Amino acid sequence: MDKFLQRENAQISRIFATKDPNVDIIYVSPFQMTPDVLGYYTKILEIGDIESGNKRVHFVVPENIERFPNHFSLTQILLYSPKTLQRIKSMIKGKQAYIVPGSVSQDDVKLSIRLAIPIFSGEPQKQHLYTTKSGAKKIFQLADVPTAISSVDIYDE
Numbered sequence: 173m174d175k176f177l178q179r180e181n182a183q184i185s186r187i188f189a190t191k192d193p194n195v196d197i198i199y200v201s202p203f204q205m206t207p208d209v210l211g212y213y214t215k216i217l218e219i220g221d222i223e224s225g226n227k228r229v230h231f232v233v234p235e236n237i238e239r240f241p242n243h244f245s246l247t248q249i250l251l252y253s254p255k256t257l258q259r260i261k262s263m264i265k266g267k268q269a270y271i272v273p274g275s276v277s278q279d280d281v282k283l284s285i286r287l288a289i290p291i292f293s294g295e296p297q298k299q300h301l302y303t304t305k306s307g308a309k310k311i312f313q314l315a316d317v318p319t320a321i322s323s324v325d326i327y328d329e
Contacts, residue, residue, distance in 0.1 A: 186199065187217070187225075200250060248279050272293075305324070
């Protein structure tokens with residue numbers, strides 16, 4: 173897949189959830205960010221008038237990121253990085269925490285179990301059905317939400 177690491181890092185905008193003073197973010201990155209990049213995000217948080225943003229956003233990189241092939245997901249690598257998992261556990265100890273995955277998989281569920289925190293998602297097998305345009309249209313139709321006229325469930329060109 174082209175630009176796999178960049179796609180895995182696409183959830184970076186979630187750090188702005190720290191606008192809520194009750195929210196801290198632990199962001200798991202697929203690569204070590206340079207001091208310039210970290211400074212950039214810190215500056216954006218300051219400009220956004222986010223109080224103590226640099227103390228409430230924590231960037232972690234799994235210690236075994238270099239040992240696995242590039243096609244492994246970040247969650248898979250995190251599951252095989254015990255030091256990083258222990259660091260995350262210590263950061264969330266005594267706090268309410270949950271996982272917000274980009275695209276949920278069975279590995280995200282395993283991570284949720286390993287960290288003993290909930291995952292903000294549905295079951296991977298069922299959720300996949302509703303991440304498509306056809307699936308979303310079916311949900312809207314069941315909820316009697318007006319939708320544009322279109323076709324759904326087209327599987328062949």
